[in-house]
Amino acid sequence: MWDVEIRGMASAHAIIAASIFMATIMPAVLVEKFSVYGTHLVWLYSVAGSVAVVNIAVFWLLGISPPTKKNTLSYKLSKLFRSCVYFLLSCLFFHTVVVLYGAPLLESALETFSLAVLLSTFTTLRCLCILGPNVQAWIRVFSRDGAMSVWDTSLQITTGCSVVGAWLGAFPIPLDWDRPWQVWPISCSLGTTIGFLTGLLTAPLWIRWHRKQLTYKLK
Amino acid sequence: MRLSSSVFASFCLLIELLGIALFLRGFFPVPVKSSLSSKSKLSDLPAEPLAGNSPNSTKVPPPLFKRVVIILIDALREDFIFGPNGKRFMPYTRHIVERGSSHSFIAKARPPTVTMPRIKALTTGSIPGFIDVVMNLNSPAVLEDNVIWQAKNSGKRIIFYGDDTWVRLFPKHFMEYDGTTSFFVSDYTEVDNNVTRHLDSTLKRDDWDVLILHYLGLDHIGHISGPHSSLIGPKLLEMDDVIKKIHASLISREAEGTLPNLMVLCSDHGMSETGSHGGSSEPEISTPLILISPLFQRKVGLEQPAMVEQVDLAPTLALALALPISQNSVGRLIPAVFEEASLREQLRFLHMNGHQLSSLLRDSNPNFHKEDGYEQFRMAEKTHGNWMKLYMDGNTSEVLGNMGKKLLKQYLEALQAMSAALSKQLGKYDMYSMIVGMSLILQVLVLLVLAMPEALSRAACVDVPVASAFLSLPFYLLCLLGSSIHVLVCTSAEASCYFCSLPWLLAFTAILFSSALLCSLVAMAARYVPIPGSPQPKTSSDWTLSELDILLLTGTVGHTLSLGASSFVEEEHQTWYFLLNTLCLAVFQDVCRKYFRERRRPGDDEEDDPLLPSIAEEDASQATFSPAAELGVSVGSEKWLALSTPILTLACCRLLRSLNQTGVQWAHLPDLSHWLNSGDHKVVLSLLAALSLLLIFLLVQRRCSLVSKIALALGLLGVYSYRAAVGNVLFPWQHSGRSISKGTGEARFVYIFILGILFTGVKDLLRSQVMSSAVEGRRLKSRGLWEVYSGVVLLVALLFRAHNLPTLACCLLIQTLMAQFIWKKLHYDAAQTTIMHYWFGQAFFYFQGNSNNIATVDISVGFVGLESYVEAPAVFLTAFSTYAGPLLWACHLVCYLSSERDRAALSLGHGSYCFALLRSVPAVFYVVLVTALRYHLFIWSVFSPKLLYEAMHTLVTAAVCLFFTFMDQDRT
Numbered sequence A: 001m002w003d004v005e006i007r008g009m010a011s012a013h014a015i016i017a018a019s020i021f022m023a024t025i026m027p028a029v030l031v032e033k034f035s036v037y038g039t040h041l042v043w044l045y046s047v048a049g050s051v052a053v054v055n056i057a058v059f060w061l062l063g064i065s066p067p068t069k070k071n072t073l074s075y076k077l078s079k080l081f082r083s084c085v086y087f088l089l090s091c092l093f094f095h096t097v098v099v100l101y102g103a104p105l106l107e108s109a110l111e112t113f114s115l116a117v118l119l120s121t122f123t124t125l126r127c128l129c130i131l132g133p134n135v136q137a138w139i140r141v142f143s144r145d146g147a148m149s150v151w152d153t154s155l156q157i158t159t160g161c162s163v164v165g166a167w168l169g170a171f172p173i174p175l176d177w178d179r180p181w182q183v184w185p186i187s188c189s190l191g192t193t194i195g196f197l198t199g200l201l202t203a204p205l206w207i208r209w210h211r212k213q214l215t216y217k218l219k
Numbered sequence B: 001m002r003l004s005s006s007v008f009a010s011f012c013l014l015i016e017l018l019g020i021a022l023f024l025r026g027f028f029p030v031p032v033k034s035s036l037s038s039k040s041k042l043s044d045l046p047a048e049p050l051a052g053n054s055p056n057s058t059k060v061p062p063p064l065f066k067r068v069v070i071i072l073i074d075a076l077r078e079d080f081i082f083g084p085n086g087k088r089f090m091p092y093t094r095h096i097v098e099r100g101s102s103h104s105f106i107a108k109a110r111p112p113t114v115t116m117p118r119i120k121a122l123t124t125g126s127i128p129g130f131i132d133v134v135m136n137l138n139s140p141a142v143l144e145d146n147v148i149w150q151a152k153n154s155g156k157r158i159i160f161y162g163d164d165t166w167v168r169l170f171p172k173h174f175m176e177y178d179g180t181t182s183f184f185v186s187d188y189t190e191v192d193n194n195v196t197r198h199l200d201s202t203l204k205r206d207d208w209d210v211l212i213l214h215y216l217g218l219d220h221i222g223h224i225s226g227p228h229s230s231l232i233g234p235k236l237l238e239m240d241d242v243i244k245k246i247h248a249s250l251i252s253r254e255a256e257g258t259l260p261n262l263m264v265l266c267s268d269h270g271m272s273e274t275g276s277h278g279g280s281s282e283p284e285i286s287t288p289l290i291l292i293s294p295l296f297q298r299k300v301g302l303e304q305p306a307m308v309e310q311v312d313l314a315p316t317l318a319l320a321l322a323l324p325i326s327q328n329s330v331g332r333l334i335p336a337v338f339e340e341a342s343l344r345e346q347l348r349f350l351h352m353n354g355h356q357l358s359s360l361l362r363d364s365n366p367n368f369h370k371e372d373g374y375e376q377f378r379m380a381e382k383t384h385g386n387w388m389k390l391y392m393d394g395n396t397s398e399v400l401g402n403m404g405k406k407l408l409k410q411y412l413e414a415l416q417a418m419s420a421a422l423s424k425q426l427g428k429y430d431m432y433s434m435i436v437g438m439s440l441i442l443q444v445l446v447l448l449v450l451a452m453p454e455a456l457s458r459a460a461c462v463d464v465p466v467a468s469a470f471l472s473l474p475f476y477l478l479c480l481l482g483s484s485i486h487v488l489v490c491t492s493a494e495a496s497c498y499f500c501s502l503p504w505l506l507a508f509t510a511i512l513f514s515s516a517l518l519c520s521l522v523a524m525a526a527r528y529v530p531i532p533g534s535p536q537p538k539t540s541s542d543w544t545l546s547e548l549d550i551l552l553l554t555g556t557v558g559h560t561l562s563l564g565a566s567s568f569v570e571e572e573h574q575t576w577y578f579l580l581n582t583l584c585l586a587v588f589q590d591v592c593r594k595y596f597r598e599r600r601r602p603g604d605d606e607e608d609d610p611l612l613p614s615i616a617e618e619d620a621s622q623a624t625f626s627p628a629a630e631l632g633v634s635v636g637s638e639k640w641l642a643l644s645t646p647i648l649t650l651a652c653c654r655l656l657r658s659l660n661q662t663g664v665q666w667a668h669l670p671d672l673s674h675w676l677n678s679g680d681h682k683v684v685l686s687l688l689a690a691l692s693l694l695l696i697f698l699l700v701q702r703r704c705s706l707v708s709k710i711a712l713a714l715g716l717l718g719v720y721s722y723r724a725a726v727g728n729v730l731f732p733w734q735h736s737g738r739s740i741s742k743g744t745g746e747a748r749f750v751y752i753f754i755l756g757i758l759f760t761g762v763k764d765l766l767r768s769q770v771m772s773s774a775v776e777g778r779r780l781k782s783r784g785l786w787e788v789y790s791g792v793v794l795l796v797a798l799l800f801r802a803h804n805l806p807t808l809a810c811c812l813l814i815q816t817l818m819a820q821f822i823w824k825k826l827h828y829d830a831a832q833t834t835i836m837h838y839w840f841g842q843a844f845f846y847f848q849g850n851s852n853n854i855a856t857v858d859i860s861v862g863f864v865g866l867e868s869y870v871e872a873p874a875v876f877l878t879a880f881s882t883y884a885g886p887l888l889w890a891c892h893l894v895c896y897l898s899s900e901r902d903r904a905a906l907s908l909g910h911g912s913y914c915f916a917l918l919r920s921v922p923a924v925f926y927v928v929l930v931t932a933l934r935y936h937l938f939i940w941s942v943f944s945p946k947l948l949y950e951a952m953h954t955l956v957t958a959a960v961c962l963f964f965t966f967m968d969q970d971r972t
């Protein structure tokens, strides 16, 4: 049972990681003068969009999302609406945090918000997909020993890695190397993406390695 | 020897200060300066020596040259001309060197081989001391005596094209100039075209006497692709063309009957094998120096160019143009240039050079009598007088000629000896002193680290095994070894070491002490080695680190490591703001966890939360004294206040960050302080200042006695009226025509209240010592401490500029809120609280507008309340206001830790120990780093100023630690 779950998760992660690579390569073919540094925002939106789509699709197909009690359309719609609101709130939250960290308030607000969108896609969207718009469940997952399935653990790891990646990505900005990737917010969004990819990679390995210690409470 | 943690910490810091002072003395040698502050004048020139009679003439020999063209090619290495490639890439120059009427030399540049100090060396003839350059960073103009100034002063018209460093060094010296910025290193064509485009027109004109060209392209190519790149060849060919053009033009305009022209081809420094410069490797310090003039004899083939010093150019040029030699020049003239002059003139030139060198030697070296060169020069001068007597008598025999030749040689030897003696003191690191200082502070750091478990234990005592160390055999062996090394270094080294010049008794005491320290270190380290057979002491198993601990540790280590990169030193404020933000978010998460457990999503920053320490229940029983009650809010809202504290802190930090833009890369961006000070917004500034002062009063007064409260209120009013008197802010009832005064009266009025509050505080502290009741005593002590703290706050309020008053208000606000709702409520231990205080202190150091550049120190603070410049108070006030942020937080830490009811003494010990450790780690690391990077390109502009800041900060921390120790004394 363990192996099946881990294998499933690994393949899901592989698909998401592949989508990031595709989102980097495809515009290079389609869009003229595309480059990760030069047209950074295009790259950022393409990655965010593809990750969002793939995430939703994968988790829809796998049926990871918590079973809904009511199956009515109106309930589903309200859930969808709430999810959208949560996503937007999380974007605003990340935007605020990034501004508090010293991002310019007015100029390049679009860049800052794009970074917030990217961060939300990598963290909040996955939470929404796996846990649904259920704050109680989020708190449970993000408190220690709160994980109840491999998916919860993977969520913890990828979220942490993305945020830490963004955090570390800010370090090269003050260096006086005058490289194209030091322009705000390129290093941070690259850091986020690399952190997320690392999280995707390490989550199955980490769970496999620690499967003796991991004892999930049965649902 | 058992020492309490705080005594131990202050002791360590004091030793460290000594070590750093010794290191700094070695790192920044005292510069050689003439005692006269003015510049040399023609009238000061020595008379021509003449035995017997009165001195005969003070006339300067006539100039040798009419016009001078100086072509400086940046980073032109000696082998680019004299080496095998010279023939290929610089054919014309090579032809002149081999067959033309020229003199070629290899001029040795002194490290650091960086453009600006080298230009100074070329023009002043002195070797700038390291401390000079650091101190002059904010006023780059050369104030010293120099050839350019002398030339301009004697009416020569100077034209300059090239690197704009010259324009900054010699403002208003040039009749005409066009500076090119060397900022864009990637451009190597524009920078040179910018110079060459002026050439044709300038060479046709007759209205100049000196033309200086500084070509940057070669240096930029070196930086991009190194000395062997394919770009070098074309660039050298281009330079060769320029030389050809100038030479041809000079020759064609050479007229009969006038003086010949001189062309100087030189370079400021060479280029290393990787294309950079700054260090002291052979290719970096070897530069060509070629003097071309029809006056010189034609060469008959390539000879090995002679070695000269770069500083020799300045006196040579000065004498050749009949200008006085600059005072601080340590160079000696190049005799080949004067070969064509008469013997009498040659001797006169040598005498003038010798006279200048000997007076500089007399000013800079107290033992100048013992110098060989000085004696030789005196002898030569005497002989010169005799020779002149014979010469004036009309003696023209061969004897006179031979005697003159001998005298010439005598002069040259004397010049060489004096020049060598002078330059020995300069521009050189005194490695021995540096190493001794460094080893001392390294030992202290290891001692601090080894003592960590003991110092942070419940006893807060450190047992330093000094007695056993003094009695052990290794101690005596180490002493012997140290002394022999000392004797060996001091007797053999030709360089003058500061440590050697100390009295022997002092030096040996230092060696004794150092060896004892080393022995104690080994003894202490041995304690941690498990003895086989004995039961393993329980260690580290119960040491669990919370996320906050991990953040605090990684932050401290990460910041220390970041000092290795010059950009991170320049932008250190970014590091601190970043760490502080993360800290606030982590604290926010802790608060959420405490108040919401499972009901709310914790902060997003960390993904796994440790279990909540179950202390929430204890709180209720402990709440004999509620912070909420003290601030006058209900208990229910306490939760929300606690939750909003980190958010408010974050918001404050974000605001303060945009108040003063510091650093280097983004320093030019507009910030709030510019906006506030722009004159149009005086009303806003006044309102803001008044509000800040009000807030300061509200926050500080609550724990003061009534008298201090009144004094504080009056003092803050005085601060506002001082600012109004100086013209920073508006009085609401102010008349428009009021003149702006210096505000001395108002400032002194505030000083009186500051002294009054401090006096009350100290009185309370003293009284608390003799109090019989412990509870009463502690209450009095805490009040006394707070009064001292409010005195400090009042002083800071007086010294801070009006736009910085919100910084102070925010600082106090954050301190109050954090103390009430975070540190106390979340039960952070003394070490954690200390680290947080230290971080906040560092961040506020930058919030108030400081940076790691000397230029941001606000010197005007030294004049607050003083009619004129008085050194001691001015230095104190400047240092105090510069370090106001760290000091305020340190003072608050003392107040906070001693107010902890049950474990005040323990906390104070732990706090002072952590403070000492936090300061020592970066300081020691930085000292080692600077030693390793001493030939780095940015050693002067970035690393050295930071070194001074680190030393000053250590001094401030030592003072704070001593204060801690005094507060910690009464524990029983």
Ligand SMILES: [Zn+2]
Pocket: B074, B075, B114, B115, B219, B268, B269
């Ligand atoms: Zn240069």
Ligand SMILES: [Zn+2]
Pocket: B075, B219, B220, B223, B277
């Ligand atoms: Zn250079």
